[in-house]
Amino acid sequence: MSAAPQKARAGAERIDVTVSAVVPVNDLVTRFEFTRADGRPFPPFSPGAHTVVEMQDGGRTRLNPYSLMSDPSDPTTYAISVRRDDAGRGGSLFMHRNVKPGDAMTLSYPVNLFPLDRRARKHVFIAGGIGITPFLAMIAHLEHLGGAWELHYASRNRALGSYVEDLTAKYPHKVHAIFDEDGEAIALEDLLDGQPLGTHVYVCGPAGMIKWVHDTATAHGWPAENVHSEEFLAPQPGKPFEVRLCKSDIVIQVGENESLLEAMERCGVDAPFLCRGGACGQCETEVVEADGTFDHRDHWLEEDDHASGKKIMPCVSRFIGETLVLDR
Amino acid sequence: MTIQFNDETFRDDYSFRNSDRAIKRFPFPFHEDSYMYSVNMEQHRGGPSGSVYEKRFDVDEHYLSEMRDRAIVLAEDPLRCQSLPHMTLAGWDTLELIMVSKSEDYPDLFELHRDGSRWRWVNKPMGIDHTFTFLDETTLPCGPLEYITRQAQGDYAVLDQRGDMLYMDAGMVTTQADWSLDFDIGMDFFEWHAPVPLAHEMGIFKRALKFLLNVQQGAPARRLNWTMTVNPLLDTSPENYHKWGIQKTTLTPENIGAKQHLRVELQTFYRLPRSNALLFPIRCYLIAFQDIVSVPKWGRRLHRVVRDLPDELATYKGFIANRPMMLDYLSQYDDGLPTSPGVWPDLETEPPLQR
Incomplete structure (x- = not known):
């Protein structure tokens, strides 16, 4: 219009x-x-x-x-x-x-990108380390609305367990703190067992923990839509590479310590983005031509997209090779 | 700005009329001389002064009459407003958005005074002055979604977002172009769009869903949609098809200019902040053919669009049977001159009808 x-x-x-x-x-x-x-x-x-x-x-x-x-x-x-x-x-x-x-x-x-499922009868939070942060907002919110929740929070030790003292003091019956250095571990199978029907599980922490929760829940018959996770990927450094952006008609260099998205922005290209962590899909970019190997690191594209060599998520993914031309 | 509210009906004697001002600001949906589907989204951040795009929720001369018509529909069929149990917070989000927007955009008509969670809402045109507690349903006469949408023109679909899908989990739907909230409640985006021809094959809905999932807080979007309605009926629902469907057979060459209406929906999309649901207001604007052709550019263009529309679309929009009569009427207002690009009436610059 x-x-x-x-x-x-x-x-x-x-x-x-x-x-x-x-x-x-x-x-x-x-x-x-x-x-x-x-x-x-x-x-x-x-x-x-x-x-x-x-x-x-x-x-x-x-x-x-x-x-x-x-x-x-x-x-x-x-x-x-x-x-x-x-x-x-x-x-x-x-x-x-x-x-x-x-x-x-x-x-x-x-x-x-990590909302509560408001149909849930109960929310079970599983946090690893700094992954506690979204749950602090969720807990405050559910306490206002009177929603049922419990938290299982693993950290290296008590000193590095951010907010663990506050949480256990405030909600002694809902917060379960686990310290790796004390030889403790989240008893995931036990806690998945016996949850009321309509419970949703949310996990935020290291990649290994997220996979462990998804895999264990699946093995115990939990529907995939009842298990939620969020992992922000930080773009990892990598070898410098060169990219031609055909719409912008420029050739740019991606440095060792910057992402492809950051290199585009540095060169004045207004590329779309939201999460900058490989999760939201906004920066998805078409590959016009490529001679080399993609280093796909996102959670957004499907495996066959990765295999096709036709798409890349420039916020986290990189490229190793001679020629890369993108439709941007 | 003062609005003179009309006293008019959208049923029985159909006394609905557009003033000259309402005709000039009508959201004419065709930016060129032909029409095909597209994901024609743009940001909803205001528009030209006086246009229907200017405010977040447009209030016009039909406000009070539309609210009276909504109350009649709800009295006959309470299921036109539904909210699944997990959508109450989204209802409060909707109430907040509409109250804040209207009180800021129309301070002479609406006031919102907030003291913590104690809110006082004043709707001067409707004579409402009500104090309630935000997020406490017991302080409202009905649910928050129903409360505020009984005071806001247009239909409201409230979509829950879960796992990269949208679900029609709440709404207020009394001015709809032949779809039913009661039928669609709980459906996902592809299910409720299943009846639309051609667009699925064109990949329109996949792209539209991707866009909507990424509508972000603070960045609302909008698009237009359109259809045709005989008589100025707001409630063209499947539930009442037996009442209005038959009226399509009452068109004659003599009455078509007054009876046949172009029906345009200004659809907007808001990410709701507390619930993360997506609010989808669908505002219906009606205009009689005889009023459209009073704008020479629109008369020329509407003839060409109706003439060249694919049969599937004319069937889906429900006017394939009346198309020949529409074309006989509209062709009188098409002299073959070129039209200026864009949707605006361009009354100053476009030539009058050359015949």
């Missing part, structure tokens, strides 16, 4: 914020709290949602997704918890080292 044609910028809408608090949680994890720069309330959000944090790191713009962990009913504050990754590409280090109270930053509007 073109009533008022507008060209949207890629990604979700943005909110200018001020860092209101930087709170060390333990040796690895720091919480960052934000208020809105314009003083208005934040939009409400659904638990499980993430925000993409824009970091101005020297001349480079970093965009990292983090789960919103604050109480969704509190419109004054958004909060995230960031685990320092010393071997990563530098986003979490930037947050830990450079971000101070009073700093101006930009967040994306909330995007939810």
Whole structure:
């Protein structure tokens, strides 16, 4: 209809914020709290949602997704918890080292790729390490609405168990803390057994844990649609490669420590994205020509898409070879 | 802006009329001289001043009469409004979105005063001044979705999103183009679109679903759809087909200009913040053929679109039998001159009818 044609910028809408608090949680994890720069309330959000944090790191713009962990009913504050990754590409280090109270930053509007299934009679949460963050928002939400839930939370030890003290103090009968260094493990088969009909399981943590929960639940006859997971992939470094973008008519170099999506953005190409972690499907790009091997790392494309060599998710996937031409 | 609300009916004596202003701002759906399906989505971020695209929820001269018609339909058939048990939060989301939008966009007509969860809602045109507790259903006379959509023009489908699929799990549907919420409740996106011809083969619905799953909070979208209706009926439901279907046989060359209406749906899409459901408002606008042809560009173009529409679409939209009579009427208003691109009436620049 073109009533008022507008060209949207890629990604979700943005909110200018001020860092209101930087709170060390333990040796690895720091919480960052934000208020809105314009003083208005934040939009409400659904638990499980993430925000993409824009970091101005020297001349480079970093965009990292983090789960919103604050109480969704509190419109004054958004909060995230960031685990320092010393071997990563530098986003979490930037947050830990450079971000101070009073700093101006930009967040994306909330995007939810890990929603609660509201038909559930009961919600069982399984968290590993920093994977606790979306469950903090879900728990606050269900406590307001009176929904049934329980949490099984594995961390390395008590000192590194972010928020484990608060949670066990507040909800002693619903929170089950498990510490790897004490030789404990989540008794997954036992906890899947005997849940009331209509229970949904949610898992957030390392890839191995997510696979273990899906596989075990399947083996115990759980319907796939009752088991939910979220894993953000951080783009992994890799060998530099060259790409021709035929719509933009430019050739770009993807560096060792940047993703293909980031390289496109650095070169001024406004490529679509939402999660930047291989999960949402927004950045899916057609391959026009390729002579080499794809390093597919996303959760979005089907196996036959990966095998076809016709599609790539530039937020996390890479390429090794001579020629790559993309329809972008 | 003050709106003079019409006192009119969409049944029995059909006293519905569009004022000159309503004709000029009608959402004419054809941007060129032919029509085929497309996923014709754009952002819903306002539009030209005075147009139906300007506000998040357009309020026009038909507001009070449309709300009276909705109340009649609901009294006869309460199942026109349904909400599956897990959709109550999405109902509150809908109430919040509409109250906030209308009070901001039409401050002279609607007020919302919020003190924590204690909310006071003032709807001046309908004479409502009500204080209630947000998220506490016992403080409203009915569910939140029904409460607010009895005060908002257009139908509302509320879609739950689970595992990359949308489900028709709640809605208020009394002004529909021949589909039934009671029949579709709980269906997934492909199931409720199953009756539409051609579009499945064209891959339209796969692309549309992918788009809708990614409609994000803060970034609503919109598109237009259209069909034809004999007499200005809002409630063209399957439940009442026995009442309105037969009216299609009452068209004559003498009455077609007044009786035959183009029915346009302004469809918008909002990600609801608390529930993560997708709200799908479907706002129906009606205009008589004799009013369309008062805009020379629209008269020329409507003739060409109706003439060249594939038979499957004319059948699906329910006017294949009346198409020859429509063309006899519309051809009087097509002098063969070219039309300007786009949907706007262009009254200043397009030539008058040359015959």
